[in-house]
Amino acid sequence: AQKVTQAQTEISVVEKEDVTLDCVYETRDTTYYLFWYKQPPSGELVFLIRRNSFDEQNEISGRYSWNFQKSTSSFNFTITASQVVDSAVYFCALSERGGSQGNLIFGKGTKLSVKP
Amino acid sequence: EPEVTQTPSHQVTQMGQEVILRCVPISNHLYFYWYRQILGQKVEFLVSFYNNEISEKSEIFDDQFSVERPDGSNFTLKIRSTKLEDSAMYFCASSEARSQGEEKLFFGSGTQLSVL
Numbered sequence: 001a002q003k004v005t006q007a008q009t010e011i012s013v014v015e016k017e018d019v020t021l022d023c024v025y026e027t028r029d030t031t032y033y034l035f036w037y038k039q040p041p042s043g044e045l046v047f048l049i050r051r052n053s054f055d056e057q058n059e060i061s062g063r064y065s066w067n068f069q070k071s072t073s074s075f076n077f078t079i080t081a082s083q084v085v086d087s088a089v090y091f092c093a094l095s096e097r098g099g100s101q102g103n104l105i106f107g108k109g110t111k112l113s114v115k116p
Numbered sequence: 117e118p119e120v121t122q123t124p125s126h127q128v129t130q131m132g133q134e135v136i137l138r139c140v141p142i143s144n145h146l147y148f149y150w151y152r153q154i155l156g157q158k159v160e161f162l163v164s165f166y167n168n169e170i171s172e173k174s175e176i177f178d179d180q181f182s183v184e185r186p187d188g189s190n191f192t193l194k195i196r197s198t199k200l201e202d203s204a205m206y207f208c209a210s211s212e213a214r215s216q217g218e219e220k221l222f223f224g225s226g227t228q229l230s231v232l
Contacts, residue, residue, distance in 0.1 A: 045223035106159040
């Protein structure tokens with residue numbers, strides 16, 4: 001069965017701190033895709049990144065970085081030097097190559113609060 | 117940047133009433149989706165739609181739900197006889213035609229449905 005676990009329900013940090021959001025997934029498929037989405041207070045879901053299961057290279061985009069480790073079935077997300085605008089709920093999601101079209105399995109989300 | 121738009125942003129209805137939630141997907145996208153998020157819970161897949169028919173649907177998407185693309189731009193979700201448990205944020209999404217599982221979904225800002 002597919003499953004995505006985000007064990008951290010809420011995290012609160014002070015601006016400029018680094019913060020890591022954890023994501024652990026379960027799948028039996030050998031080909032799958034992992035996503036992170038951001039949900040700011042305005043409500044929309046904003047795509048951040050997509051990784052396929054064959055690409056374990058870590059990725060950095062500005063202050064954001066992602067650490068994908070198949071050995072531990074984890075796809076963690078780090079924000080460096082956090083800012084107040086990073087305050088949002090962050091969702092990790094999984095889809096399988098053999099799964100339904102567009103059927104993303106979401107985790108429950110981690111609410112990040114960055115205080116000035 | 118093109119975006120998915122949803123109307124209305126908030127909808128309040130009485131139990132048993134029909135509601136129609138509207139979405140305008142990104143114009144060159146071919147796949148359309150509805151997801152929902154009950155307060156405090158994870159985002160859940162409802163249905164995917166391609167070439168004027170349902171591609172996949174979850175067990176949540178029962179006979180009370182239907183989707184339609186009435187013209188070249190709108191994509192609607194109808195709930196025939198709303199129940200209290202239908203209260204949720206409903207997200208519309210669209211994607212380009214990609215390999216299954218790899219789709220990058222663009223989400224709208226959601227419609228908050230409250231059933232009284």
